[in-house]
Amino acid sequence: MRPVSSLSLSPSVKVRLVSAGFRFTSDLRGLKPLQLSKEASLSQPEALEVLQTVRRVVGGDEGGGGASASLTALELLQKEEEELRSIVTFSSQLDAALGGGLPVGKTIEICGAPGVGKTQLCLQLAVDVQVPSCFGGVGGQMVYIDTEGSFLLQRVVDIATAGVRHCSLLAEDDEQRVAMETFTVETILSNMFLVRCHDYVELLAELHLLPGFLSAHPRVRLLVIDSVAFVFRRLFDDLSQRTRLLNDLAQQLIAMATRHKMAVVITNQMTTRLRGGQSQLVPALGESWGHAPAIRLLLHWVGPQRMAAIFKSPAHMDSTIQYQITSEGFRDANQCEQPQSKRPRRHTNQPAASQRVTSC
Amino acid sequence: MVVLRAEMCPGLDEDLVKDLRAADIKTVEDLVSSDTEEVAQRCSVSYKALFAIRRVLLAQHTAFPVSGADLYEELLSSTAILSSGSPSLDKLLDSGFYTGEITELSGGPGSGKSQVCFGVAVHISLHLKQSVIFIDTTGGLTAKRLLQMLQTETSNREEQMEALQRIHVFQLFDVFSLLDCLYSLRAGRLQQASVGGGGGSVKAVIVDSVSAVISPLLGAKHNEGMSLMIQVAGVLKTMAKDFNVAAVVTNHVTRGDGGEVQPGLGASWSHIPRTRVLMEKLDRTSVVSHSSLRSATLIKSSRQPCHIRAELDLCWWSRSAEGPSGKRKLDETDSC
Numbered sequence: 182m183r184p185v186s187s188l189s190l191s192p193s194v195k196v197r198l199v200s201a202g203f204r205f206t207s208d209l210r211g212l213k214p215l216q217l218s219k220e221a222s223l224s225q226p227e228a229l230e231v232l233q234t235v236r237r238v239v240g241g242d243e244g245g246g247g248a249s250a251s252l253t254a255l256e257l258l259q260k261e262e263e264e265l266r267s268i269v270t271f272s273s274q275l276d277a278a279l280g281g282g283l284p285v286g287k288t289i290e291i292c293g294a295p296g297v298g299k300t301q302l303c304l305q306l307a308v309d310v311q312v313p314s315c316f317g318g319v320g321g322q323m324v325y326i327d328t329e330g331s332f333l334l335q336r337v338v339d340i341a342t343a344g345v346r347h348c349s350l351l352a353e354d355d356e357q358r359v360a361m362e363t364f365t366v367e368t369i370l371s372n373m374f375l376v377r378c379h380d381y382v383e384l385l386a387e388l389h390l391l392p393g394f395l396s397a398h399p400r401v402r403l404l405v406i407d408s409v410a411f412v413f414r415r416l417f418d419d420l421s422q423r424t425r426l427l428n429d430l431a432q433q434l435i436a437m438a439t440r441h442k443m444a445v446v447i448t449n450q451m452t453t454r455l456r457g458g459q460s461q462l463v464p465a466l467g468e469s470w471g472h473a474p475a476i477r478l479l480l481h482w483v484g485p486q487r488m489a490a491i492f493k494s495p496a497h498m499d500s501t502i503q504y505q506i507t508s509e510g511f512r513d514a515n516q517c518e519q520p521q522s523k524r525p526r527r528h529t530n531q532p533a534a535s536q537r538v539t540s541c
Numbered sequence: 542m543v544v545l546r547a548e549m550c551p552g553l554d555e556d557l558v559k560d561l562r563a564a565d566i567k568t569v570e571d572l573v574s575s576d577t578e579e580v581a582q583r584c585s586v587s588y589k590a591l592f593a594i595r596r597v598l599l600a601q602h603t604a605f606p607v608s609g610a611d612l613y614e615e616l617l618s619s620t621a622i623l624s625s626g627s628p629s630l631d632k633l634l635d636s637g638f639y640t641g642e643i644t645e646l647s648g649g650p651g652s653g654k655s656q657v658c659f660g661v662a663v664h665i666s667l668h669l670k671q672s673v674i675f676i677d678t679t680g681g682l683t684a685k686r687l688l689q690m691l692q693t694e695t696s697n698r699e700e701q702m703e704a705l706q707r708i709h710v711f712q713l714f715d716v717f718s719l720l721d722c723l724y725s726l727r728a729g730r731l732q733q734a735s736v737g738g739g740g741g742s743v744k745a746v747i748v749d750s751v752s753a754v755i756s757p758l759l760g761a762k763h764n765e766g767m768s769l770m771i772q773v774a775g776v777l778k779t780m781a782k783d784f785n786v787a788a789v790v791t792n793h794v795t796r797g798d799g800g801e802v803q804p805g806l807g808a809s810w811s812h813i814p815r816t817r818v819l820m821e822k823l824d825r826t827s828v829v830s831h832s833s834l835r836s837a838t839l840i841k842s843s844r845q846p847c848h849i850r851a852e853l854d855l856c857w858w859s860r861s862a863e864g865p866s867g868k869r870k871l872d873e874t875d876s877c
Contacts, residue, residue: 183724187772189717192765202544202568238721254675254708258684280685287680421760429757435680436714463828469805471650472753472793475681479829490829493651495659495681496689498859499831 182207188234197221198231206235261286268403268444269317270309271347272513274502278491279476283309285319285402285444288434288473292449292464293480298487298506299448300331302480303405305511306446307337308344310403311369313360316348321402321443322372324394326387329411332375341369343509374398381412381426388433395441404437408448410465424469431473447474486514543569543602550597552590560584569598616641619785623744625657626664626858633837633851634816635844638787640744643777643813647792647804648820653835653855654791655681657820658749660858661789663690666707667700671741674731674786676711676722676748684710690858707741716754716769723776731784743786746777750791752805759807767809774813790814804840817841823852 183206185198201221203209209217209232218228252260267282276282283289283306291299307325312318325332345366352358374394378384384406395401409430417423438445452465464471464479471477477493490501503514545568547555564583566572572580573595581588624637631637638644638661646654659682662673675682687708691701713719731743751773758766781788793805804810804817811817819838824830833855839845 182728183720184772186768187717187720187724187776189721204543208544208546238724251674251709251711253706254684254687254710255702255705257682257710258688258705261684284683287683425757425760428753432678432714432753432757439680439712439714461826461828468649469756469793469795472679472750475679477651481829490831492829495655496683496686498833499829501829501831 183238185209188231188238190231190234194223194227194231197223206239209235210239264442266314266319268306268310268319269312270305270511271344271509272502272504272511274513275489275504275511278489278497278500278502279494280497283444283446284476284496286438286442287475288431288438288445288447289476289478290447290449290464290474291478291480292451294451294462294482297480297482298504298511299480300329300407301336301506302511303407303446303448304332304337304340306403307373307405308341308369308510310444311364311372312344312348313357313364315356315360316351319402320400322374322398322400323403323405324374324376324391324401326376326378326384326404326406328378328384328406329408330377331407337370337373338366339508340510341366345369347509372400374401378412381417384409384412385426385430388430388437392437392441395437395443399441401441402443403446404434404443405446406448408450410448410450413466414450420467424467427466427470427473431470434473435475545569545572550594550601552594552597557584557586560586569602573599621744621785621787623661623665623669623787626660626668627657627853629851629853630657630837633818633839633845633849635842638745638789639815640785640787641782642815643774643781643788643790644816644818645790645792645804645814646818646820647794648835649794649802649822652820652822653853654820655679655749656855656858657853658747658789658791659687659690661745662708662747663687663694663704663858665745666741667691667694667704669741669744670707671744672707672709674709674711674726674743674746676713676719676746678713678719678748678753679750680712680714681749682710682712693859709743714754716758716773719748719751719754720769720772720776723773723780727776727780727783731780731786743784745787745789746780747789748777748791750793752791752793755806756793770806770810774810778813794819811841814841815843820853 185203185205186195188195198221203221212232214225214228214232217223217231218225221228223231265285267279267284269282270276291302293299307323310319310321310323312320314320345364348364349361352361376387378387413423413427434445434447437443450465451462454461454463464477471493474493475495476491479490479492481488481490487504487506488501489504490499491497492499505512505514545553545558545561545566547553547558561572561580561584564580566575566580577591577595578588581591619641621640622637623640624631625634634644646657648654658675662675665671665673684705687705688701691704695701711722713722726746755766755770755773758769760766777788777790780786794802795805797803802819802821804819817840819840821836821838822830823834823836824832835853835855836850837853838850839847841847
């Protein structure tokens with residue numbers, strides 16, 4: 182027995198139901214749509230919708246199957262090991278810091294000053310998600326939502342070529358050689374779906390339509406939005422409305438990430454915060470946005486060296502790693518030209534310990 | 542405002558309801574507050590019958606007073622105190638989370654709220670051997686992290702798996718799914734979860750975080766936000782009281798007028814939790830600080846003086862399990 186105001190119906194319908202005296206779902210039991218529409222002055226389709234909602238909710242309560250399915254943590258662990266494999270990047274230090282790679286089913290934010298390599302990392306991930314599973318990858322497609330216009334096709338081709346070359350040097354057995362036939366620059370490009378959004382309305386509309394697209398393309402394992410900050414920082418007079426829209430956006434993204442088993446990567450810019458006479462560079466979009474992504478990466482410079490710091494993660498300790506951007510893409514710092522052997526997929530049970538990289 | 546219906550009580554049939562409605566008496570309140578003799582005359586029904594109906598309706602819709610002594614005895618026998626697993630946090634909370642009430646953990650991003658929630662869930666399922674319901678609205682829960690925490694407490698694989706089975710996870714991302722879930726738990730799935738979950742009744746319901754689903758609704762154009770927030774609060778409170786579970790919720794923070802940090806969701810929500818803890822990073826000078834120390838301040842409590850602080854080390858839940866890890870209070874006054 183629930184109050185009618187807790188059902189997911191339009192507010193005007195609920196107001197009319199309550200003023201006609203129907204406060205609980207038990208009051209609506211055994212009513213026909215025609216009766217209800219007369220007594221509560223609703224239209225016929227509205228009355229029908231009300232009764233269907235009540236039936237679904239009450240049936241859920243009593244039937245035990247219910248609106249939301251629950252898992253035990255053990256089942257969730259098994260699901261994580263089987264279905265939600267991480268996206269392995271070509272940077273072993275980043276993979277180690279993230280406990281095996283970019284986790285699928287979570288939202289990850291990459292923030293940093295201009296030019297530090299956020300878009301490069303996104304383009305690298307766009308290729309990494311397509312690495313076939315026999316090489317330890319996820320073998321999925323991806324959707325790239327570009328709001329800044331920073332998607333450069335030639336750069337993607339360079340990164341893809343380097344990735345293909347790297348994998349073909351690693352191919353040892355027949356399965357991997359067969360997989361290499363389908364892992365070429367052309368197929369990589371054909372598995373990337375690019376969307377160009379110019380303002381926040383287009384972005385929100387695209388995200389509204391995305392679930393339909395994802396149901397039609399179940400192999401999508403990565404969604405990149407580069408960048409969210411760009412569209413939400415200009416032409417916004419009402420900051421509280423912006424906060425609400427961002428919170429709503431965050432919930433939509435995490436719902437999509439969980440339901441469609443994909444990783445969502447969001448890029449953010451930096452802004453200056455003045456506190457008591459001191460200024461500090463902090464991620465943009467406000468403090469409440471900080472709650473939205475599950476994992477946050479900060480890319481910054483320390484002298485001439487680029488560093489990536491994980492400063493929010495519910496499953497790994499905060500750590501900082503070094504990286505560099507080469508013509509081949511996002512790589513570990515001081516990487517030699519010979520290919521590093523990719524470790525076969527092995528589930529390590531040790532926690533990802535804090536890694537302080539000693540300065541080289 | 543309960544509408545008069547034909548089957549509500551014996552003696553109240555369709556015709557009588559129609560007559561009463563014609564006399565402008567539509568709800569139970571109208572009937573009870575009207576003059577019985579006058580109504581009996583107007584609706585041409587016997588005074589005695591109407592008086593009997595009125596008495597039955599009053600009995601059905603009244604609340605019963607309970608004496609303070611009975612309440613106190615019930616409280617003593619049914620309240621349990623659940624340790625959070627971290628001694629410093631327990632000291633702050635007066636030995637742990639109390640069942641029958643809502644405790645709120647608020648803090649900025651990365652302040653450790655989710656880690657504390659995981660720690661509590663792991664402690665209850667492993668050491669107290671009771672079930673936990675974890676409602677995750679932010680996507681921050683990974684079973685691997687729970688397993689990591691379990692592995693620091695015990696190295697027995699079977700115990701770890703059993704403990705994992707006692708944690709029931711719901712992944713919901715909007716307020717109506719949350720309401721559906723909470724109402725269905727209250728209507729009976731709570732007992733089902735405890736029966737199916739390898740023994741032990743449900744002792745805690747953790748919602749991480751409640752502000753993620755409610756804050757998009759609070760504001761200018763939405764007129765439903767407050768109502769839904771209070772409904773979530775209401776169902777959590779009744780569930781905590783009726784089933785003797787500890788409800789733990791997490792909240793975000795906003796900046797007040799003077800620039801100081803305060804918990805989110807506004808003044809209306811601030812009355813809902815019985816105990817509120819504000820968590821912060823100790824080092825606030827840089828965005829990236831790899832310290833795992835956090836400070837927890839008690840901002841609302843009915844048992845402890847307010848504004849006492851404790852320092853937490855989030856590494857507590859990742860420490861290597863060599864030897865006894867200090868005196869943890871396993872205080873449980875529960876009589877199952």
